Amino acid sequence: MTIVAVPAGWPATEEEARAVQDELRGRVVLDEPGPRPGSGHVTGVDVAYDDGLDLVAAAAVVLDAATLDVVAQATAVGRVSFPYVPGLLAFRELPTVRAALDRLPCPPGLVVCDGYGLAHPRRFGLASHLGVLTDLPTIGVAKNPFTFTYDDPEPARGGCAPLLAGAEEVGRALRTRDGVKPVFVSVGHRVGLAGAVAHTLALTPRFRLPETTRRADALCRQALRQATAALAGGPAQGSTRRAPAPDGGAGVPAHGSAS
Template sequence: MTNAMPPWDGNVAKARRLQTELAAQVRLVDDYPPLKHVAGVDVGFEESGAVTRAAAVLIDAQTMAPVAEVVARQATRMPYIPGLLSFRELPALLQALSELPQVPDLVFVDGHGVAHPRRLGIAAHLGVISGLPTIGVGKSILVGVHEEVGPHRGDRQPLEYKGEVIGCVLRSKDRIRPLIVSPGHRVSMATAPELVLAFGRKYRLPEPTRLADRLASQRGTVRR
């Protein structure tokens, strides 16, 4: 792991400069290893936002069955600022990831990869500082425009920003609102959507993110 997360000092301009530096380290090439285990990570909040709750789920790439689950809690350090999401959620996410019994071969992150103003969404940021292959799976667009996407699972359209393709809008399920998929690190622009389709089928979200999402938001658990 290269850098750790710098403490939040309220300096937005400085944070943006750091993103630009780290974005230069992103590698959009498929050099991830054979997939034995993949992980899904997501963040939720407790105590009206005072506590950040990060969840990591390790999944067997063959059976798609969960092998391990981890929940890490940390005091929330900064507010949500569009474009700077990783500075708020990465600390807890890194802790949860480090507590998994096995290092995953690929990580699905809830949020964007390079589909970001400075090409460093939370998935790309996590990839660069952990060195792990990552893919960003978002539910809505931060930046970029695209043409209408076909109605069936697998249909897609490139997401463009300032004349460049930064990701793809992918229909993961017939007639269901498409996902915004973009590579984070060590995965190519073309492979990212294929992996999302490969790890999902009956739900809108791919299994790794769906399970992490449930864990992070307290849902799949006892709640009344």
């Protein structure tokens, strides 16, 4: 198992990281409507951490946007590249997430991130950051309102209300299931807010969180378990090499896995 290296020149301090955000945010594209919901690919990305071993595992899971069937998936394991600081999440997750995306055998289409895009103190959350680095269309779907405010949406699925930074709408609080706490949707890159909301609803036929996020969450946790096990018992003799794993924990699921 290879461990993703932190890129050369990656910010080491909060000041440097904020400067990078201020420099890159001008490259965010906000005037494209984005992919049509229900067509092409939709890819979920997520990460899981092992603080003790300083590891982060990332997963990218590609779904068919029409059927929500898994089309492909990939994982990557890296060193944690930045401490957790609210507003600087991207610097902690992006190198490993990008590695997982690079390992996909097909184009990701729209990328759905676990967190924020424009809804960010400097309007450059991890979904926007990932979008600028890859030029892929991205959105952010977060579980918490962060520092933003909102009025409670109507209780039925589809109910939504502006997510506000003062008087500025930076996203939407969107009810994805009847009577459950809303999720917080914001634009990342090359997608409009209406499209981001429509995609989120298309991805939540059964649960509060998008299928993309749920699949990526399950896969990155599995990859982390595998990585911690390998680091604990595997390399005790240096570079013990075993027979190639059936799939290395990544790749396309078995043929005919569709229901």
